[in-house]
Amino acid sequence: MKNTALIMAGGRGERFWPRSRKDLPKQFLCLTDDGKSMIQLTVERIRGLVDIEDVYIATNQNYKNLVMEQLPELPVENILCEPVGKNTAPCIGLGAVYIAQKYQDAIMMVLPSDHLIKHNKMFLKTLKDAIEIAEEGRNLVTLGITPTYPETGYGYIKFDGEAVCGNGYAVEKFVEKPDYQLAREYLNSGEYLWNSGMFVWKVSSILDNIQKFMPATMEGLNRIKAAIGTEAQQEVLVKEFTEFESESVDYGIMEKADHIFIIPGAFGWDDVGSWNAVERIKQTNELGNTVTGNIITIDTKNCIIEGHDKLIATVGLENLVIVDTEDATLICNKNNTGDIKKILENLRICNRTEYI
Amino acid sequence: MKNTALIMAGGRGERFWPRSRKDLPKQFLCLTDDGKSMIQLTVERIRGLVDIEDVYIATNQNYKNLVMEQLPELPVENILCEPVGKNTAPCIGLGAVYIAQKYQDAIMMVLPSDHLIKHNKMFLKTLKDAIEIAEEGRNLVTLGITPTYPETGYGYIKFDGEAVCGNGYAVEKFVEKPDYQLAREYLNSGEYLWNSGMFVWKVSSILDNIQKFMPATMEGLNRIKAAIGTEAQQEVLVKEFTEFESESVDYGIMEKADHIFIIPGAFGWDDVGSWNAVERIKQTNELGNTVTGNIITIDTKNCIIEGHDKLIATVGLENLVIVDTEDATLICNKNNTGDIKKILENLRICNRTEYI
Numbered sequence: 001m002k003n004t005a006l007i008m009a010g011g012r013g014e015r016f017w018p019r020s021r022k023d024l025p026k027q028f029l030c031l032t033d034d035g036k037s038m039i040q041l042t043v044e045r046i047r048g049l050v051d052i053e054d055v056y057i058a059t060n061q062n063y064k065n066l067v068m069e070q071l072p073e074l075p076v077e078n079i080l081c082e083p084v085g086k087n088t089a090p091c092i093g094l095g096a097v098y099i100a101q102k103y104q105d106a107i108m109m110v111l112p113s114d115h116l117i118k119h120n121k122m123f124l125k126t127l128k129d130a131i132e133i134a135e136e137g138r139n140l141v142t143l144g145i146t147p148t149y150p151e152t153g154y155g156y157i158k159f160d161g162e163a164v165c166g167n168g169y170a171v172e173k174f175v176e177k178p179d180y181q182l183a184r185e186y187l188n189s190g191e192y193l194w195n196s197g198m199f200v201w202k203v204s205s206i207l208d209n210i211q212k213f214m215p216a217t218m219e220g221l222n223r224i225k226a227a228i229g230t231e232a233q234q235e236v237l238v239k240e241f242t243e244f245e246s247e248s249v250d251y252g253i254m255e256k257a258d259h260i261f262i263i264p265g266a267f268g269w270d271d272v273g274s275w276n277a278v279e280r281i282k283q284t285n286e287l288g289n290t291v292t293g294n295i296i297t298i299d300t301k302n303c304i305i306e307g308h309d310k311l312i313a314t315v316g317l318e319n320l321v322i323v324d325t326e327d328a329t330l331i332c333n334k335n336n337t338g339d340i341k342k343i344l345e346n347l348r349i350c351n352r353t354e355y356i
Numbered sequence: 357m358k359n360t361a362l363i364m365a366g367g368r369g370e371r372f373w374p375r376s377r378k379d380l381p382k383q384f385l386c387l388t389d390d391g392k393s394m395i396q397l398t399v400e401r402i403r404g405l406v407d408i409e410d411v412y413i414a415t416n417q418n419y420k421n422l423v424m425e426q427l428p429e430l431p432v433e434n435i436l437c438e439p440v441g442k443n444t445a446p447c448i449g450l451g452a453v454y455i456a457q458k459y460q461d462a463i464m465m466v467l468p469s470d471h472l473i474k475h476n477k478m479f480l481k482t483l484k485d486a487i488e489i490a491e492e493g494r495n496l497v498t499l500g501i502t503p504t505y506p507e508t509g510y511g512y513i514k515f516d517g518e519a520v521c522g523n524g525y526a527v528e529k530f531v532e533k534p535d536y537q538l539a540r541e542y543l544n545s546g547e548y549l550w551n552s553g554m555f556v557w558k559v560s561s562i563l564d565n566i567q568k569f570m571p572a573t574m575e576g577l578n579r580i581k582a583a584i585g586t587e588a589q590q591e592v593l594v595k596e597f598t599e600f601e602s603e604s605v606d607y608g609i610m611e612k613a614d615h616i617f618i619i620p621g622a623f624g625w626d627d628v629g630s631w632n633a634v635e636r637i638k639q640t641n642e643l644g645n646t647v648t649g650n651i652i653t654i655d656t657k658n659c660i661i662e663g664h665d666k667l668i669a670t671v672g673l674e675n676l677v678i679v680d681t682e683d684a685t686l687i688c689n690k691n692n693t694g695d696i697k698k699i700l701e702n703l704r705i706c707n708r709t710e711y712i
Contacts, residue, residue, distance in 0.1 A: 018669070298698045311684040311711055313374070313699045316692030320673075324685060328667040331687060336672030342654045343669045355667055 001135060001202070002106040004054040005046055006095030009039055009063065009113035010082055014344050015274045015337065018328040019306070022356050027113040028066050031272060033282050037070050038272070039113040045120050046109065049127060054106075056080055056098060057113070058091045083238040088197075089252040090244040093210050093217055094237075097225035099203045107131050108206065110199040110249075116281055118268025126265045129167040130200035133261050138208060140254065141168055141200040144193025144262040145269045150183035153273060155195035155250065158186075159262050168261030174250050193264050195250065196271075209257045217244050274337040275321040278304045293324070304334070328355055357491060357558070358462040360410040361402055362451030365395055365419065365469035366438055370700050371630045371693065374684035375662070378712050383469040384422050387628060389638055393426050394628070395469040401476050402465065405483060410462075412436055412454060413469075414447045439594040444553075445608040446600040449566050449573055450593075453581035455559045463487050464562065466555040466605075472637055474624025482621045485523040486556035489617050494564060496610065497524060497556040500549025500618040501625045506539035509629060511551035511606065515618050524617030530606050549620050551606065552627075565613045573600050630693040631677040634660045649680070660690075684711055 013026040020026045027039045036044070043055055052073050059067055061081045068076060080094055092110055099106050109127060117123045130141040144157050156175045163170035174195065178186060186192035211218040220240035227236035254260055270277060279290045279302075289297060293307025298315045305312060307324040314322070321337060323330045332340060347355050369382040376382045383395045392400070399411055408429050415423055417437045424432060436450055448466055455462050465483060473479045486497040500513050512531045519526035530551065534542060542548035567574045576596035583592035610616055626633060635646045635658075645653060649663025656670045663680040670678070677693060679686045688696060703711050 018667075296699050296702050298695050298702075299692060307685075311374075312687070313684065314687045315695045315699065316689030317676075317687060320687075322687060328669065329663075329680065329685060331668070331670045331673060331676075331678060333672030336655060339654050339671045343652050343671065346652050346654075 002054060002103050003050045003109070003131065004056065004099045004103070004106045004203075005050045005109040005111060006056045006058055006092065006099070007039065007042055007111050007113045008088065008091055009057050009059040009067065010085055010091065011112075011114060013114065014341050017340050017344060018323055018325045018330050018355070022353075023062065024066070025063070025114075026272070028063070028070060031278060031281065032116065038116065039067070040070055041116065042111055042113045043071055043074070045117060045123065046111070046127070048124055049131075050109070053078070054099075056095050058082060058095055060085070083241050086241065086244045086246045088249040089210070089214060089247040090217060090241060092199075092206065092249050093214075093221045093244075094224065094241065096203050096206050096210070097221045098228065100207060101225050101228045103203070105202055105204045107134055108201055108203045110197075112197050112271075114272065115196070116268075116270045116272055118270070120267075122267040123265065126167075126263055126267060127200065130263050133166045133168045133263070134200045134202055134205070136165070137259060138205045139165065139201065139259045139261055140205060140209065140257055141261045141263060142171065142254065143196050143198040143200070143265050145196050146264050146266050147187050147192065147194050150180060150187045151194065152177060152180055152183050154271075156183075156186050156192040157195050157262055158192050159264075161191065165261050168263045171254070171260040171262050174255050193262060194269075196265070196269060199249070206253070209253050213256050214245070214247065214252055217247075220244060275304055275323065275332070275340075276334055276337055278306075278321075302334075358410060358459050359406045359465070359487065360412065360455045360459070360462045360559075361406045361465040361467060362412045362414055362448065362455075363395065363398055363467050363469045364444065364447055365413050365415040365423065366441060366447065367468075367470060369470065370697050373696050373700060374679055374681045374686050374711070378709075379418065380422070381419070381470075382628070384419070384426060387634060387637065388472065394472065395423070396426055397472065398467055398469045399427055399430070401473060401479065402467070402483070404480055405487075406465070409434070410455075412451050414438060414451055416441070439597050442597065442600045442602045444605040445566070445570060445603040446573060446577075446597065448555075448562065448605050449570075449577045449600075450580065450597065452559050452562050452566070453577045454584065456563060457581055457584045459559070461558055461560045463490055464557055464559045466553075468553050468627075470628065471552070472624075472626045472628050474626070476623075478623040479621065482523075482619055482623060483556065486619050489522045489524045489619070490556045490558055490561070492521070493615060494561045495521065495557065495615045495617055496561060496565065496613055497617045497619060498527065498610065499552050499554040499556070499621050501552050502620050502622050503543050503548065503550050506536060506543045507550065508533060508536055508539050510627075512539075512542050512548040513551050513618055514548050515620075517547065521617050524619045527610070527616040527618050530611050549618060550625075552621070552625060555605070562609070565609050569612050570601070570603065570608055573603075576600060631660055631679065631688070631696075632690055632693055634662075634677075658690075 009027045016026050028037050030037050056078045058080045067079050133139050134141045158172040159169040224240050227233045282290045284290045288302035290304045294311050296313045300314045300317045303320045305322045319334045321332045365383045372382050384393050386393050412434045413423050414436045423435050489495050490497045514528040515525040580596050583589045638646045640646045644658035646660045650667050652669045654671045656673045659676045661678045675690045677688045
């Protein structure tokens, strides 16, 4: 069966401000040392399993040009522009009907475009294991990440250690972001994995489940599918998609469906959730600094400093994130990166949209 | 007797980097809220006592244009360009012979160009008291500052509380920058004042003393004086000045001379020795931040932030100095401003003179 992939790239993440902007969100940034953007790395990573003409990118109209620029080999008709964000379930449904329109049936991988994976070979091996399970019946496979600390920012998935299918385990339940105490219990129990938001299934399997649990959405998707390649394509897409209920695939489908399996991955996954992640994914020097650009540091430790041509000189600093761009400079305590959104709120209130 | 002033403006202070540069040292910067540079404030301050045509500026060729720009009313022939820095004694001698060439005798005030004074009226009153003493015999008067804490960065002057002359006290000795323990003793004794580097004397008095204690310098100064207004003026100045021994007036003259008096001043003197001084001389907001430019602060306390048009956003910071200029940004712990010179050393070693 053909392998296909839907890469979700509609996010508007604010946590990498001032580098990320409404016109240049995280998935289009180069955050690693190799000069490739996160979406480029995502596509490159699966090229051994999926032909480029079978890679679909779900994004929105604002980012279409960025996708074309960064992925010049991708057929432009594979860029699916959501007229409005409706969370992951409608997005996945849209990808599924486009693939279904091309192939009678196919394996469909669903991947976020703004996560990093360190061990690509292990990742591909895990995907192959997932494909093997997904090819059976109506199985839906999710990739779980073996947790290494009690993270409170991720969803968790409880699995049944007995019920196995290939290298996968039967999923008992999806749980939302826990508090610290609960996260520790999940970690210590050994029965939970982090929810990575990566899925593998047959197109027919996911569409069957959408039909079953989100029938109204499925009706709209069918109308969108019927219009693909016709003159009405865009008009139908806008009309139907706009009316979809906003729903995540986790809660709209995965929580309710049968035959859900999870494969634990240990392929060096990182969701690069904030500037703090940069020191995990880039070279740090002997003082713990991660430095890019024209920088002089004096008595400076454990700082992340991203500049360009302009000289940045630091003296006596510790534990800061410093990011300089053409029109804005951020200086943020590493313990407060969650509050970068307050800057954006402030800018929005003052209508200073040029900085957002 | 005519009042004249020599304002010393040849300094190359590095402590306000990146705003101060070799082509724009501290005395030409606006560091206060009123939009005037330190040298402009210095001249303005004494305008009630000295006519502008009797104000002389000692500087060097590199800064001549800056002086002309910032002090357009000053006669250009009053800008005395030292061919090379030789510390304060030769500089003062140069000013003295220029004034002596114009007036038979005159009161000469010597003032640094890069200090601030908060209470101008009290300062003028102190200068008048000093003039009164200086007009007697061969008296040399220095303005001392009543110390308020055990500063280790200034010289101190010990005075004799009994031997008074008008509002002045006889000076016992000049002492160099003390260590902390000694500075505390000086402070507690009540017998020491800070050395402000401001002097008042008759031109004839200082020239007599130069003749007595630095006779070789006096010979050269006489040759410079003889050449003033002739075609050879510049050539003689360069030749003679270059051969002067480098010497401060404190140690070359004041330590050795008789009839030295000091007037304690409490006119809100500030030598603005580092970025930390900015919060003493500018408005701070309710969180202790001193902010100029296009700034958004989130959870930021006791910081000095100087920007311009470019947005600077801070999150979770405390006790930092942040200075943004066209081509360089400094981020410095307030406790480490003394190490800013290390940045300049680094730049010099790497021959990156564009930033110096």
